[in-house]
Amino acid sequence: MSDNLTADARTVLVVDDEPANVTSLRKIFEREGFRVLTAESAKRALELARQHKVEVVLTDLMMPGTSGLELMRALKQVHPDLEVVMMTAYGTVETAVQAMRDGAYDFVEKPLKRMTIVKTVRKAAERQSLLAENRSLKSQLRSLTQRPIVGSSPALRRVLDVAHQAAPSNATVLVLGESGTGKELLARTIHAHSGRADGPFVAVNCSAIPESILEAELFGHERGAFTGANERREGRFAKARGGTLFLDEIGELSPAVQVKLLRVLQEGEFEPIGGDTQSADVRIVAATNKDLQAEVQNGTFREDLFYRLNVIAITAPPLRTRREDIPLLVDHFLGIYCAKNGRSRLTAPREVLDRLQEYRWPGNVRELENVIERAVVLCRGDKLSLDDLPDTIIDAREDQTSVITVAVGTPLDEVERRLLRETLRHAGGDKSVAAQMLGISTRTIYRKLADGDS
Numbered sequence: 312m313s314d315n316l317t318a319d320a321r322t323v324l325v326v327d328d329e330p331a332n333v334t335s336l337r338k339i340f341e342r343e344g345f346r347v348l349t350a351e352s353a354k355r356a357l358e359l360a361r362q363h364k365v366e367v368v369l370t371d372l373m374m375p376g377t378s379g380l381e382l383m384r385a386l387k388q389v390h391p392d393l394e395v396v397m398m399t400a401y402g403t404v405e406t407a408v409q410a411m412r413d414g415a416y417d418f419v420e421k422p423l424k425r426m427t428i429v430k431t432v433r434k435a436a437e438r439q440s441l442l443a444e445n446r447s448l449k450s451q452l453r454s455l456t457q458r459p460i461v462g463s464s465p466a467l468r469r470v471l472d473v474a475h476q477a478a479p480s481n482a483t484v485l486v487l488g489e490s491g492t493g494k495e496l497l498a499r500t501i502h503a504h505s506g507r508a509d510g511p512f513v514a515v516n517c518s519a520i521p522e523s524i525l526e527a528e529l530f531g532h533e534r535g536a537f538t539g540a541n542e543r544r545e546g547r548f549a550k551a552r553g554g555t556l557f558l559d560e561i562g563e564l565s566p567a568v569q570v571k572l573l574r575v576l577q578e579g580e581f582e583p584i585g586g587d588t589q590s591a592d593v594r595i596v597a598a599t600n601k602d603l604q605a606e607v608q609n610g611t612f613r614e615d616l617f618y619r620l621n622v623i624a625i626t627a628p629p630l631r632t633r634r635e636d637i638p639l640l641v642d643h644f645l646g647i648y649c650a651k652n653g654r655s656r657l658t659a660p661r662e663v664l665d666r667l668q669e670y671r672w673p674g675n676v677r678e679l680e681n682v683i684e685r686a687v688v689l690c691r692g693d694k695l696s697l698d699d700l701p702d703t704i705i706d707a708r709e710d711q712t713s714v715i716t717v718a719v720g721t722p723l724d725e726v727e728r729r730l731l732r733e734t735l736r737h738a739g740g741d742k743s744v745a746a747q748m749l750g751i752s753t754r755t756i757y758r759k760l761a762d763g764d765s
């Protein structure tokens with residue numbers, strides 16, 4: 312490389328099996344202020360592309376061994392955003408057109424004309440930098456729109472601490488937890504705080520994809536690899552290159568796919584169906600609401616895979632174990648859904664929050680989010696009311712007599728009143744049973760009830 316380069320010089324990689332061509336192209340582009348890398352084979356070109364940042368590749372189409380077309384596909388796996396310009400000899404224009412269909416930026420015919428080739432490579436470099444800038448703006452936008460994790464309970468804070476500690480490493484993370492507890496949100500947070508934040512976050516829901524096509528979906532396939540494979544397709548492992556692959560509902564993987572995934576985790580490589588081995592440059596975050604350890608015990612989940620995935624385990628706590636987060640979450644979702652519905656900001660009065668804090672939330676935060684979205688749509692005033700809550704929550708209260716939840720700061724006489732009322736209901740309305748349960752005399756309970764009524 313020459314010395315008089317500006318800091319932001321673009322790198323062009325010249326690939327040709329003719330040493331004389333390589334030498335003259337190097338001179339041309341160095342004079343134009345490019346950094347120049349050269350290779351006399353596709354294999355060497357791939358090595359260089361792995362080690363250096365390359366913006367444009369100028370490659371001969373016909374080379375012994377790997378053709379320019381195959382090289383382009385391999386290069387795009389390494390750097391999806393680099394641009395490729397093909398050099399074609401007379402009579403191979405058909406193939407060059409095919410190359411453009413496959414994603415080449417342009418082609419130039421041999422014998423090369425200096426002006427043409429410089430102009431084409433310059434344009435390719437401009438396009439590359441536009442696309443790269445576009446991608447980086449998108450990723451900034453993503454981090455702005457990234458939903459925050461709301462909550463200040465100790466249970467949630469512990470989990471966030473582990474997530475933030477684990478994020479910068481490349482270690483595989485297994486996120487456990489009931490449905491709706493925020494497993495995907497945690498996975499996205501781990502990605503956003505990792506060195507791969509600018510790379511893609513690719514989510515695969517293993518239970519939503521039919522088993523028969525999951526392997527092709529994950530690893531990709533070559534054209535003609537099986538009946539119906541009319542096109543070559545990249546799998547999710549390739550799409551997540553440089554970023555994070557989120558394997559959701561991992562407990563649903565079939566034994567066959569479990570074996571394949573284990574291999575990727577062990578070797579750091581994968582094979583598209585009918586294709587060549589590729590390196591797997593992804594960070595894996597997996598999630599499940601199943602008890603994976605139990606699945607291992609009963610033989611439905613491979614033990615070796617479990618240990619590979621379980622390098623760092625994070626369990627998202629159920630909402631009912633951190634009810635103190637409910638008011639914050641309610642406020643957060645009110646903000647989101649009032650804005651979405653174009654209405655002024657609603658608030659949730661104490662009695663509504665009490666009711667929400669008493670509920671068991673089997674569907675966790677997702678259920679709460681749905682309840683608030685619904686309430687925002689239904690609400691007629693400027694405050695939520697109990698009428699805006701679904702029957703499931705109002706009715707559930709009738710069966711749920713063994714627990715009352717009180718918010719910190721609730722006045723004592725109100726706590727007493729609610730405790731009395733709930734205990735009485737639990738006792739089926741029998742005042743002497745209720746009094747026994749509360750450790751007070753029947754006379755006292757009568758008096759307190761009378762006070763409460765006045």
Ligand SMILES: Nc1ncnc2c1ncn2[C@@H]1O[C@H](COP(=O)(O)OP(=O)(O)OP(=O)(O)O)[C@@H](O)[C@H]1O
Nearest residue numbers: 459460461462489490491492493494495496676677
């Ligand atoms: N702590 C939180 N703060 C704010 N929003 C949250 C929080 N936890 C979850 N959510 C929201 O609740 C919804 C459900 O979360 P998410 O999809 O991450 O849960 P999950 O555990 O992956 O659920 P499932 O097991 O059903 O796939 C999402 O809309 C998410 O943004």
Ligand SMILES: [Mg+2]
Nearest residue numbers: 494495559598
């Ligand atoms: Mg999920």
